[in-house]
Amino acid sequence: MNTHTKLVAFSKEQPARLLSLYLNAQGIQVEYSKLESDYAHGVMLFDSADLEKAKAIAEEFVLDPNNAKYQSAAWDSGESVQLASDSSFAVDNFLLALIRTPFTAGILVTCIVIYCLAMIGINGPYSWLQIEPLADLAKNWQWWRLLGPALIHFSAMHIAFNLLWWWMLGKQLEHTFGTSCLVLLFGFSALISNVAQLLITGPSFGGLSGVVYALVGCVWWLGWLKPSWGISLPKPMVGFLLVWLLVGYLDVLPVNMANTAHTAGLICGCVFAWLLVSRANNSISR
Template sequence: MSAVAVLRLPLAVDLSGFVKLLQRMQVPHRVSEEAGEQVLWAPAEISEDVRSLYERFPAGDPDQQLEIPVAPTFKRPSFAEQLKHAKATGFILLLSLLVGGLTYLGDNLDTIRLLTFLDFRVVGEYIQFTPLADSLAAGQWWRLFTPMLLHFGILHLAMNGMWYWELGRRIESRQGSINLLGLTLLFSLVSNYAQFAWSGPSLFGGLSGVLYGLLGHCWIFQLLAPNPAYRLPRGVLVMMLVWLVICMSGLVSMIGFGQIANAAHVSGLLIGCFTGLLGGLYNRRKLAA
């Protein structure tokens, strides 16, 4: 929407009353000073209407005699109201908070070992890991998923929780709670196993692999079947992808932020793009039918 010069008036002319009228009417405008004149700018589409309005009300409407309809205001729903429509998102976040409290955010190894991908025991200054096959044979299938609930530090939990809330409720509002939980478990399984396959026996955890899955899902789904729920600000997508590249470069680990589960991030993003592709194509065909 391009702006054009609607009025050019001497500096001595008082435009304040007319500007207040435009503000009451919520008309986009601005006033600038150029070559000893004051210039009123407005969108080209309504320039003639603004010019006609000035001819009728050059001093504005100081007594507010004009009946100007008030544009409806939309109150942002409270967190409790949003939670009513994002029960699955809230459930995963609550589990993460509970696990964070029980594990002392990484300090309680006795509790952590119950939820890690590989069981382990501490022998002196070393950690001995139990083979995955032994844990699965013992029926501990939850280990394939539960590392997503482990967080090591309050900042780790806060950042992952914030992004899961932002991305998770978008998917839940569009595809429902069951689909969100299914995607969360799928992304957790793929990212956890990928990190294990890449780095070998090690301690890792967090929702970040799932988050990159949700990001990829929303990204590709939106490209194929546009929907307001999945429309992410371009800066968010760029920032997340740039952060992924920075982490893969090793710079984050070099400056003392610990080891980054890059394999979990990349695999989460790839599987998320794949599910977004399938979901987007399905919805596109359904709309075309």
């Protein structure tokens, strides 16, 4: 007699198989099963003791089934599962992700609005957010400018690159650890990376990339320090971003890179990940 518990079901086979591979990679024993129902493709859980953890992973998967970590787990198991495109499914999940991760969505929308306003000649937000020398800030007390550069961008490629990574990594962290955690990481990394860049090159810079590198560092180190949490970046992606960081220092690109902000942000993210893991370990030991 089959006593397996149905964890979740899908109308298509590919997501059910992909989630099954990922759960098994996380040490949660499941199997794919074809069901006799409208949602005909199920993920069956072997041990009910894993139900809560498996549900949390399944909910995260439904929000972002195209996250690279799922395909990475499939590759590690020797398989590759390509999700079929489904525009209505994608739109529904995007809207759900916007609701479930309000801070990630808020920063995304804010950056887009500020950039679009600048494109039509409304530069007020740029001048209001541009960072100034610390001596000037000590006189005018406009300390918000220390965070401001994270919200302004200067080209379509600049904003597209930053917001793609922000959306992919930010919503993963916010969904897992909560909005307050992502707010803290954003504030911490934006402040440190912007001040570091200001001290090295002066006030003429902007972009979310310092924060993005903090997200990269945080997710990268969480995958290394606490793999059981299921948060990680595939090694090729980490390698690409570290090489991109190095290329910026070589000064061979046609644009000026905020290299100091990138490096400081990366370090902030690694430190933040270490603090998260240390706090969790201390809570367990008490």
